[in-house]
Amino acid sequence: MEAQLQQLKEEVLQKIEASASVKELNDVRVAYLGKKGPITDLLKGMGKLPAEERPKMGALVNVVREEVTTVLEARMTLLQEQAINEQLEKESIDVTLPGRPVKMGNHHPLTRVVEEIEDLFIGMGYEIAEGPEVEKDYYNFEALNLPKGHPARDMQDSFYISEDILLRTHTSPVQARTMEAKEGQPIKIICPGKVYRRDNDDATHSHQFTQIEGLVIGENIRMSDLKGTLSVFAKKMFGDDREIRLRPSFFPFTEPSVEMDISCFKCGGDGCNVCKKTGWIEILGAGMVHPNVLEMAGYDSKKLSGFAFGMGPERIAMLKYGVEDIRHFYTNDVRFLSQFHRTEV
Amino acid sequence: MLVSTKWLSEYVNTQGLDPKDLGEKITRAGIEVDAVLDRSHGMTNVVVGYVKEKVKHPEADKLNICQVDVGEETTQIICGAPNVEAGQKVIVARPGAVLPGGMKIKKAKLRGEESNGMICSLQELGIEGRLVPKAYADGIYVLPETAVPGESVLPLLGLDDIVLELGLTPNRSDALSMLGVAYEVGAILSEDMKYPEAAYTASNVKATDFLKLTVEAIEENPMYIAKVVKNVQVKESPLWLQHRLMAAGVRPHNNVVDITNYVLMEYGQPLHAFDYDRLETKEIVVRLAGDGEKIVTLDDQERTLKSNNLVITNGNEPVAIAGVMGGANSEVHDGTTTVVIESAYFVSGSVRQTSKDHNLRSDASARFEKGVDPNRVILAAERAASLLAELAGGEVLAGSVIVDELDKTPAEVVVSPDFINNRLGMKISLEDMTSILTRLKFDYQAANGLLYIKAPTRRQDIKIEEDIIEEIARMYGYDEIPMTLPVEESKPGGLTSYQAKRRQVRAYLEGAGLYQAITYSLTSKEMSQKFALETAPVTELLMPMSEERSILRQSLIPHLLEAVTYNTARQADTVALYEVGSVFLGETDSGLPHEQEHLAAVISGKWLDHSWQGEKKAVDFFVLKGIVEGLMELLGHTSELTFERAVVDGLHPGRTASIKLSGEKIGLIAQLHPSEQKDRDLKETYVLEMDLAKVLNKEVEALYYAPVSKFPSITRDIALVVDSEKATGELQAIIQLSGGRLLKGVNLFDLYEGEKMEPGKKSVAFSLTYFDPERTLTDEEVVNAHNKVLKALAEQAGAELRG
Secondary structure (H helix, E strand, C coil), rough: CCHHHHHHHHHHHHHHHCCCCCCHHHHHHHHHCCCCCHHHHHHHHHHHHCCCCCHHHHHHHHHHHHHHHHHHHHHHHHHHHHHHHHHHHHHHCCCCCCCCCCCCCCCHHHHHHHHHHHHHCCCCEEEECCCEEEEEEEHHHHHHHHCCCCCHHHHHCEEECCEEEECCCCCHHHHHHHHHHHCCCCEEEEEEEEEECCCCCCCCCEEEEEEEEEEEECCCCCCHHHHHHHHHHHHHCCCCCEEEEEEEEEEEEEEEEEEEECCCCCCCCCCCCCCCCCCCCCCCCCEEEEEHHHHHCCCCCCCEEEEEEECCHHHHHHHHCCCCCCCHHHCCCCCHHHHHHHCCC | CCCHHHCCCECCCCCCCCHHHHHHHHHHCCEEEEEEECCCCCCEEEEEEEEEEEEEEEEEEEEEEEEEEECCCCEEEECCCCCCCCCCEEEECCCCCCCCCCCCCCEECCCEEEEECCCCCCHHHHHCHHHHHHHCCCCEEEHHHHHHHHCCCCCCCCCCEEEEEEEEHHHHEEECCCCHHHHHHHHHHHCCCCCCCCCCCCCCEEEEHCEEEEECCCCCCCEEEEEEEEEECCCCCCHHHHHHHCEEEEEECCHHHHHHHHHHHCCCEEEEEEEEECCCCCCCEECCCCCCEEECCCCCCCEECCCCCCEEECCCCCCEECCEEEEEEEEEEECCCEEEEEEEECCHHHHHHHHHHCCCCCHHHHHHCCCCCCHHHHHHHHHHHHHHHHHHCCEEECCCCCECCEEEEEEEEEECHHHHHHHHHCCCCCHHHHHHHHHHHCCEEECCCCEEEEEECCCCCCCCCCCCCHHHHHHHEEEHHHCCCCCCCCCEECHHHHHHHHHHHHHHHHCCCCCCCCCCCCHHHHHHCCCCCCCCCCCCCCCCHHHHHEEEECCCCCHHHHHHHHHHCCCCEEEEEEEEEEEEEEECCCCCEEEEEEEEEEEEEEEEEECCCCCCCCCCHHHHHHHHHHHHHCCCCCCHEEEEEEECCEEEEEEEEEEEEEEEEEEEEEECCHHHHHHCCCCCEEEEEHHEEEEEECCCCCCCCCCCCCCCCEEEEEEEECCCCCCHHHHHHHHHHHHHCCCEEEEEEEEEECCCCCEEEEEEEEEEEEEECCCCHHHHHHHHHHHHHHHHHHHCCCECCCC
């Protein structure tokens, strides 16, 4: 019986060795180690042995079984690994093939500029105020120190709807409306929006364009506050090393009035085609709110003061992104729009 | 305003200062110098020539062979100008000269004859044709006999000069004169002024004996002064005066007209010269015109006057439109001997209105419109009289004919230095402030801690304290203003919830593949209401620039479609655009239209690109519908959202739906009508428009977390056979209503219509999810709920389970 066991062992080990797949090996396991296998048969047949031989024989069978099992499991691990490797080999792909495109649109460049400015001022405690695009002459002109017949009205030819109603020529009426609504309380707002002027559309003019203005009113607001605020804006918008300079100018709704230049962000001030060789780029108009404007909205101009500034997102986008024709913003050519997708800096 | 720096230096010392630097200083102090123009254009080798001899070119009719003395030699030049003659002093560009147009002068042969240079016109030296005196407009320019051959012509013609072009803001009309600019420059440079002289010996005869003056419209014309000058000889002005006018952008005519223009440029006070004899009546009456009264102005146009137009008359008929333009009937001409010089103060509003009425602008009206200096009316008249005596041999009659009720008191401003410093955020000393006022030539007194300032009448823009603040600041230098930030109670800034949601809507739509477009609000009558969600009376411009842009839109779709057409015509496979913008409806109580913020989107062409994976799909209704559903989910309105078949002009009748929230229509979604697509050469195109304001202003339930359950859900699929017309939305609603509280999800996963179905029937398959967050469901419970659903479907929709 011992010899029989040895022979069986040789046989199984041979079969294990010969198994080329997990399945074959499993078949071997079932055939030899299963409930109906020869090893089990041997154990069952032990009953015929003399009682004193049984423990010895039993131990022997167990040793063989363990030995076989160990070999089988080692072989199993090997075959499984091989199978996985084959599978992985089959699953290889060409990783240089293009990925599935993610379909994404993006902000219009003007919105991009407007939101950037909005966010910058929100960070300084400003709120966003909006108002109607069709306005009363009163809010568009009169409340801003531009009475009927004022020579400065020639500066902006308007689209009138009736004698008293027109398409707003700037976003300043939002300021006038806000002042009226705030009834003498401090104000800190940014007003973005569409505006309209009687211009023929060409590379530098558009009958519809965008403006963004700011207004701060409070006790003892000084011109130095305006300058400091504009400097923060210029640095955040155009780079930390931007310098600003103010030049006296004229707007009916501010006194004193200024225009702000920034040092050229392309050449740094040495002179190039962006700054027309001057080293400076005109960015916005600003000033201290005219006392007439304050008084008309019910503010005591002796107690309260304020500053206002305004700029054109088109101009800023044109400067920043090198856009040469203002009409591109309103043609909505996808080849143009899609270029304003990625982040900057 | 064009400012010759040479002319300017007569009134204020600018020596040693480069004109470019001067321009920069003027700009920094408040008047923008738009351009610094070199009148010489860098020309060299352009000299005086003397035409000794002229003979016709044997080979060319229009050419002349001239022997020209150019100083160091006499040389041959071929000249084609019709007015060249022997004995003339002319402008010669010698070989090597480069003219302003870029023309290089070289020795040449013209039809076999040598030509060593070119005899020039003024235009060839860079002077605009409109400024060249009429006599020389079509030929070469002839210099005075005193010109010396060989000398450079540049000083002779005043071309050795730099002109500053000022871009004046409306408040600085004081700088519309050489003297005004001189005051400004004097203040900037701390230099004193030199004033022009008005000295002449008056005749014994009194002007009032010659001319009677009546001003009937004293409100429009509070001051009028006339000088009478006899024995005037009308001729060409001296060259210096002509070239100063040309430098200032004014065309020389004759000495009398030139003198009035010169004084206009010098003082900013418009003058007019009448031919005294042509007035006929020895009388001037200033009055308002009669409605329909006519006058032929100097530009030979007949103009019909309005009753609010101020006119100068001879007592019978108008001889000038006051402050705008003279009449042809009283114009100074070659034979004029007695001249009436008018210097007046016409009220700005009146001149502006008249100028606007006749669409007629002149150097005079431009100045009156902005207000002239009341104290220069007489000065200018006297200056003109003295120049007429000097340059036209005139005899100035004694005194003036004058009506004067003009208030000439200067504006008084009282301001405290502290107020100035507080507003500026600076600490300028009183000494520095008063020194600036002195430089500006403002009268002031410092007393009781206040500055009492009398603004000169030439500075009509100085009225209030803030005006003084600006003067002090700009002269002190804006660079000196420190940089601070407002000191105030700190408050958080931010967006309103509407604004914040609108940004989320944009980000969502862009994430869904749409580009943001911005189109025009103004449109044509035809497009103004097309595809509109809602129409109301339109808002129309009074005076549109074109029919295309004459009315405010009531729908965003037409212009978005224009953009789609534009892109499609340029080979774009896919166009997916959205816009957020206002539409304008009817009229509110305030008279303004209702402005509603709408959202629109248009998609056309391919949705999924043709990639190497072989997928390719055109846009369809459900792409856009999915975007709407996603948007409503984002905004928290999924449970209120329904779609209903609708019919809208211009849209596909079978593929149009109203979008509703809680039963209220808030938008539409549709395929563009195939015939509209064809008109625009578009493939299938889908449009969406919704009342964004209405959606964003809708209340949203607070967001609460629902506990994530440990218990499993059970899913049952059903395939139903129903009539083809049955809307799946209806089936879904039946399922939801009948499923009870355990039914948590209904999802349509298959739709089949075709050969395998009985005609008029379709198969619809739903997946139903049952779930109780508290426990595991028993089979029995699910079967019960599910049977109720099947029963309801059978009863209410005639749906059978597909075998």
